[in-house]
Amino acid sequence: MHFDPTLALAAFGIGIVVGLTGMGGGALMTPVLVLFFGVAPLTAVSSDLVASAVMKPVGSFVHLRRGTVALPLVKWLCIGSVPSAFAGVLIARALGNDEAVQSGIKVALGIALLIAAAGLAIRGYTRLLERARVRDGRLEPLPQDRPDVAVRPLPTVLVGAVGGLVVGVTSVGSGSLIIIALMALYPGLTASRLVGTDLLQAVPLVFSAAVGHILFGDFQLDLTTALVVGAVPGTWLGAQLSSRAPGGLIRRALAFVLCASALKLLDVDNATTGIILIAALLITPLIWMLIRHRHGFTPLPWREPQEPRPERETAGV
Template sequence: MTIDWILVAATFGIGIVVGLTGMGGGALMTPVLVLFFNIPPLTAVSSDLVAAAVMKPVGSVVHLRRGTVNLPLVKWLAIGSVPAAFCGVLVARAMGSGQAVQDGIQVALGVALLVAAAGLTVRAFLRLVERAKVRDGRAAPLPQDRPDVTVRVVPTVIVGAVGGIVVGITSVGSGSLIIIALMALYPALKASQLVGTDLVQAVPLVAAAAIGHILFGDFQLSLTLSLLIGCVPGAWLGARISSRAPGGLVRRALAFVLLASALKLLGVPTLTTGIVLVVVLLAAPLVWFVVRRHYGFPGFVDRQAAKARRAAKAEREREPAGQDAGGPSGH
């Protein structure tokens, strides 16, 4: 059994992306396997899903410990996604190669990812405008705490089912497709909660699809071991960064991964994709600097001040619990 260490290095980077953003596993892993390592598509999908079934829980444990997971959402998503994922494998087998169908799904998903990336950018801009209005006294202060999320059962189950079918057929969507839907259905979720909830709901979803591909796909143990050696520690590291990182940083990473995944799913050549991503990486901070200055904010965020504000907020949130614990009951 041969381990491909170049593949291990590549999957370590992908694992970090998955742990950090909750997405990019199938949308990045499968194209990397096919385009750079000449793995047959069905083999890539099967091995990617089995590796993801091991990788996803690693990142999920970190988020569960940090309290950045909405478990009721996970439950209703899983009710829809788990049976649908297994059925998706059967659908893929019934379609044969199904290349035209898979191409159509990937194009649609690529467009959705582009829309989501644009949506994150617009959301950040609108938030900046709101802060400027509050500062100038033209609007009421922004709420400091987000309201509790009320689960919308039927739409959530439908999202899980659609995501499960797509994952079962293509291995893409356990993070990318469902995280877009979660952003639309539950805008009150914080960035870290969005990532944590998506990672945990993907565990049973990917496990169901992986079992289906072991039984009916083209699973290869040696390839899967190479994927696991790289992506498991990567996912653990990425999840630790995500659970502690500021929401703005996670949202920027989400937008960047959405764009990268979309370009590959839409069939953009690798060189062109790389050029676009480098341009975005270099130009986006400059553009954001100009926008912030235009609205009267410092060009760069004062990280120390922001850290102090987060620490003060965390201290305020802990105070009631501390007072209760020190109460006279002693229980």
Template sequence: MDLGLAVAGLFIGAVVGLTGMGGGALMTPVLVLFFGVPPLAAVSSDLVVSAVMKPVGGLVHLRNGTVNLGLVKLLMLGSVPSAFAGVLVIKALGDDETVQEVVKVALGVALLIATASLVGKAWLGMRDRARRHREGLPPEGSATGRPDVVLRPVPTVLVGVLGGLIVGMTSVGSGSLIIIALLALYPALHASQLVGTDLVQAVPLVASAAVGHMLFGDFQLDVTTSLLVGALPGVYVGARFSSRANGGLVRRALTLVLLASGLKLVGVPNVALGWCLLAVCVAGPLAWAWARRRAGLPATGRRERAARAGRDGRDGGDGAGGPRAAGDAADRSGSTAR
């Protein structure tokens, strides 16, 4: 038992419980960069830990009915066999230092792609809120919801194939990469269904990759056990506090950590890495405020929430527009009928 690994597992589990993301993208680079675990062993241990953690959240979403089972089946057709195949590809390359370096660089590239996908997901969500505001539609998650999506079998299976291959080789992408692909393929998918579907499809995907690494990878029981000791209570505590925590702040911090980890793994020197992170911290908020203004929203989320609260107060104080809004809607429908 390694106390340091258990503490790292506790922290990462809490992040996963708070945000629903960041498990593979955070745990593997932590093992490689801070604990000196070989990349192949880090990938193997991370996948086994994720295979134990993810079913918990998946069951919650299944009970709440926020899973598109048709999408899950299509993704599984591609991801489950390709995740196992990713392990075989790594095994076929060998186990010398060159292969370890290849896996390390591949992990860094996957982390940079995951970082870009998180930013893209936030941008698409912001643009959707702006569209709903302009069109006078109810907020995301209201009772009206959205219509059922029309499944696109071929591109969905291909997303599963590519995502499974990346997960099998690097342990990254079961959430962050596939969820952005689902956003692009199914923009009408309800936010809760998007998260639930992505989490449930990740269970067999990660399980397939974990079995492959236990059979053919560099699985280390002591590392995995230490991580699980911290990760399981961390996930539970994070999930309990997820409704109270500032999710936007946690996601921004997670994005910055993933960016730093990805750049470090691909070999960026420390000085250049520091300047890059400083530039992102300074220019990022300014660019995001500009993007929000272009989309028709206030420059910051705080102003957006204040404006929404003001509108709700004027309309009667409830999230659906209040009694006054309901009366106006009834008047409009009556005029239309007449």
């Protein structure tokens, strides 16, 4: 068995992002395997999911111990996600393993990453609007923590089912897609509870998909071992930091990486990819400054007067 320390180091960095934000497992790990380590897409999906089945419980245990998990939501999400994740593996397997299927999985990955990146941008904007309404007295400030969540069973099950299907086929979505849907359904959840809830619901979801890929996918033990060795300590470290560090900057960086990975997975040429990413680096901050100014905030967030604010505000904007 060949162990790749470079791959383990990359997995360590991705694990930190997963533990810190609840996002970026399949959305970063699978593209890294495909783009930088030359792993076939189906093999990357299979090995990433099996590694995630070991990685996710580490971060979720930290959040369970700290009480930052909405357990009723986990139950309803899993009712939808666990069977659909396994079904997604069967669908991917039924499509075959030839070049056309591998290409199709790459395209599906690219589209899923673009959706995830767009969701992150939408989340940042809605958080800014919420802060403006609180400041102007049009919205009551949310308390630091809301342990009692009014569960919406049917929408929650549907989110789990759709997310599980996407995860089973592409390995993307257990964090980046589902957590965005949770933000829309349950805006009262603080950032740390969103991350903790998402990490815990992803444990049975990813385990179901991982079992399917072990049985029917293209799982490789040496590849998965390197991922686990790097990702597990990274996830533990990220989860330890998640209740202390603001997630806004990390989510912006994650959105940039998601876009870059998506463009390459969609076979956009290097020159065009470079132009798009450079333009995003130069133009996006200016647009964000204008949006902040329009809603009455200082263009540069670090120049704002420091006031005690609810955690969900500091983490999302």
